[in-house]
Amino acid sequence: MFTAWPNPFAKPTLFTNAVVHTVSGPTHSPGFVLIDGDTIKAVGPVKEKPAAEGTQVVNLKGQHLFPGLIAPTTALGLMEIPAVRATVDTREVGIYTPEVKSWLAVNPDSELIPVARANGITHFAPTPQGGTVTGQSGLMATVGWGYENMTHQSPVALHLFWPSMNINLAADDTKKQAKNRDKRLKEIDDFFEEARAYAKSQSAPGHKGIPAWDAMLPWVRAEKPVIIHANS
Missing domain, CATH: 3.20.20.140 (Metal-dependent hydrolases)
Structure with missing residues (x-):
């Protein structure tokens, strides 16, 4: 959950290797979530994650990620x-x-x-x-x-x-x-x-x-x- 970080990230951040629960869509395991500031830019399975150039990467190591x-x-x-x-x-x-x-x-x-x-x-x-x-x-x-x-x-x-x-x-x-x-x-x-x-x-x-x-x-x-x- 993003609640662990009280402020928006200074640059785009890629959360990867997580069990991503989208609620309104499929669960991606392993999956990724890309955020830019306080906006979610992309969600999907790890195999479809975007290039990490210029992006801060956070490896969640199998943790569950919920909206x-x-x-x-x-x-x-x-x-x-x-x-x-x-x-x-x-x-x-x-x-x-x-x-x-x-x-x-x-x-x-x-x-x-x-x-x-x-x-x-x-x-x-x-x-x-x-x-x-x-x-x-x-x-x-x-x-x-x-x-x-x-x-x-x-x-x-x-x-x-x-x-x-x-x-x-x-x-x-x-x-x-x-x-x-x-x-x-x-x-x-x-x-x-x-x-x-x-x-x-x-x-x-x-x-x-x-x-x-x-x-x-x-x-x-x-x-x-x-x-x-x-x-x-």
Whole structure:
């Protein structure tokens, strides 16, 4: 795994004599991987490896080489010790907070990030939690001096935590439970309808921006995906 080297190589590097797991293609044993900076240029069996002139060669001697793993919805970088409130930054005040950008709150000095990197996680998407529409996540690398150079792409998704759909049939207030559930679902519909209405109002004279609604524009226009967390 390339996680052993935190910085891009200064010149093209050829990893050879490895068991190369491509995941989406065949496994090459023995195989090679050619990288230039932070870009993979070629992958294949050793017999097809390019000439090594001007290239740094690393003989992996039969070690296994995997693509880096991505942790797509995680509290990595946002939470250090759950029992210590000062180290937990996963939640924002409010139920609908689409303007929250989780990557800005990541602690680059977290002791958990190098642990994740050592276990093969090269990128992660820290996920804001705590409400219904909790905010945006960005794709970040597990190496870097601060969130600025750790951030690979932002934003990548908006997070919607779906309300529980369960009803306790043994309780005496099943109708009330159903009513509360339907109310929460309607609130989600209303929120997105208001976001669409705000997007249409941008062309109106005297329009004044509102950060929370401005944050919704890429999703109202279907430019970015919404990740829905449903646990029931």
